[in-house]
Amino acid sequence: MQRKLSAIAAWLLAGLVLANSGSLFGKQTLELLSTSQLDQSIPTSNEANSSDCNEASDKWALSSALDQFRFASLLNRRRIQIYGWTEGAFTASSSESNQLPMGFNYLANDFLVQQNWLRIERTIDQASDSPSFGFLADTILPGTDYRFTRARGIGDGQTGKYGIDPVQFYAQLNYPSFVRGLDLKVGRFFGQYGVESIAAVDTPFLSRAYNFIYNPFTHTGILATLQVSDNLRVQNGIVTGSDVFFDSAAEATYIGSVRIESFDKKSSLLLATILGSGEFNQAENLSNPRIFDLVYTRALSEKLTYKLDSLYGYQENSPVVGVASWFAFVNYLAYDWSEQLQGNLRLEFFDDSDGNRTGFKGLYTAVTTGLTMRPSKCLILRPELRYDNNDSNDSFDGRSDLFTGALDVILRW
16 A cells, blocks of 8 residues: 555655646646537537637648548538547556556557547537538548447458547537527437547547546447537437347437536536446447446636546446446546646546456556646647556456556647
8 A cells, every 4th residue: 555655645746746847838828628528529610610720720730631522611611620630649557568457648658649639510500590510421541449438330340450430420400499409419429528539639648547437438329419508408308229239239318418607717517427227238249337327526726627527337237246336437637738738637546346348356546646748739748647546356358557658649630
């Protein structure tokens, strides 16, 4: 225990040292991390295309290149944008080869192209008072992250190091005059809970929390989002299950959330749930968990933001253990040093008491500290240091502890 506490203290100190280097980058006003994956996953057209390697451009590099072709005017009239990013990462590790159950950068001392991400979208007309139609298609094309995100029934036969995953694609219909706004989506979309995201540009760290990796990523079905007031948003949806497309293993599952924001806009609560059968489908070898997730967000100052993501999940009929349950508490701190630099700290406790999620019983403690640096609008650098421990098993390549230092480079195009 003393060794564990000493290691955690060392990583926290390293985070403070890294963060304090941000004084070289100047000042910035607060940009809060998004409250849910819904908020993170889809930037609006103005947000997504307000930058290029050319600071004066309002488009990303690919969109600018396409403007040279005749069909570009048609795309612009239809509000269709085509852009993406490439994420490459290297992780130095105390493990020799495999860092699982840690991820997404699961291979030790190796360079990975984790995402070649292509996004094609038609944005909702935010200025219109009439209903508007949009769509979005996100594809990992290819990358190593596909092995975590792929859904049953769509590209799940791939076994190589690199693969392709059409990770998100849906049609969207927006009714701005219904109450304060009603949004309907039909297709495959990200889970509507938690803090982190599959998309590298929308998540604070290169590595992901256990709470993110070992709970559902995507759903396929229909989702309705109703803005009841300036401070209240409600979601309801029916989907084919968790991480399953149209497949013999699919079963009707409810997803929903309620997000409440304080009147001063400094605090919010997001309560989300996934209500499937709550039983492991042994015939199809597929999990159908029930998930209850609560995210609390608080702006502690103009520059400092705190988030707490707490989750409880369970399912019955699990092999060996019968009823399996797990819970997590993940703390996030983000400090905006300037427009070009943000310091991040994550402290996670993930209790996989039955070993149902990670394959190893035990309480995982993980401390991660890192920086998000944006030297230009199309380049993101994210160095991080991380320490992991399982208090009951040697889950990391025959060891109970894992030390990693990682860096990813994201080129937006």
